[in-house]
Amino acid sequence: MKKHILLFIVLLKTSNCFAHISHYSNLSNLQFDINRNGNYVGYHHIDFDWSENGDLKVTNVINFKLKKFGINFYKYNSQGIERYNSQGKLVTFESKTNDNGKAKFCKISLKNSIYKVSGTNYEGIIDVPFRISSYWNHEILTVSKQVSGITCRVLDQKVKFIKRDNFKFMNKDFNTSLYDIKGKKLNTQVWFDEKTKMIVHQVLHKKGKWDYKLKNYELIK
Numbered sequence: 001m002k003k004h005i006l007l008f009i010v011l012l013k014t015s016n017c018f019a020h021i022s023h024y025s026n027l028s029n030l031q032f033d034i035n036r037n038g039n040y041v042g043y044h045h046i047d048f049d050w051s052e053n054g055d056l057k058v059t060n061v062i063n064f065k066l067k068k069f070g071i072n073f074y075k076y077n078s079q080g081i082e083r084y085n086s087q088g089k090l091v092t093f094e095s096k097t098n099d100n101g102k103a104k105f106c107k108i109s110l111k112n113s114i115y116k117v118s119g120t121n122y123e124g125i126i127d128v129p130f131r132i133s134s135y136w137n138h139e140i141l142t143v144s145k146q147v148s149g150i151t152c153r154v155l156d157q158k159v160k161f162i163k164r165d166n167f168k169f170m171n172k173d174f175n176t177s178l179y180d181i182k183g184k185k186l187n188t189q190v191w192f193d194e195k196t197k198m199i200v201h202q203v204l205h206k207k208g209k210w211d212y213k214l215k216n217y218e219l220i221k
Helices: 002-013 138-142
Strands: 027-036 039-050 056-068 071-084 090-099 102-111 114-119 123-126 145-147 154-156 158-169 172-183 186-193 199-205 209-219
Touching (some): 027 056, 138 186, 158 199
Antiparallel strands (some): 071 090, 090 102, 102 114, 114 123, 158 172
16 A cells, blocks of 8 residues: 555656656557446447657547437547657647537647647646546546546546456456546546556446446557
8 A cells, every 4th residue: 555655646746748658559459348327338449559750649439329218319429639749748639529419629739838728618728737538548647637538627636546456358367456536527436457557447427337348459569
């Protein structure tokens, strides 16, 4: 426990908008099934596109449908693209979302060491450390603010280490660390593999229990 506390303090002190992308240099994609209240509703795919100079493009695609009596009554799809330079610094982010017919968006760009933000729920600048709420980046555990990748809403968060946990997938055991992230309109738990820092599981609580279960992942050959 002391080891985790000391590590967390060091990360907080050194935190900025760098993603430590070298931790994910062998990742090609992550694929999650989304279950709501125990029922399959859709998927979340994350693709990692590495350039020869070390820049990284991360594409998040979320798609789900809710049914009642066999009829679709709610549809949701979203695509977000994060771009990092070879030093791991966020350069731009842009997303477009169709939330059951309602268009939402978020744009973030780096200008003179300050992030300009334009989205459905926030317009302005951010000059403090933050992470985008796509959750693949374990550095989200090191900051006090996250920005919604759907609407650009800026959310205060508190992160708490819960326990080490064993997560089994495709006959492989992952030794993970479980963290709880809380805030206004924010209640989620995330499991990160201790060795690779890869996210392997996430649970969101918002109008039900949303369970993101790792279905598959691919490494760069």
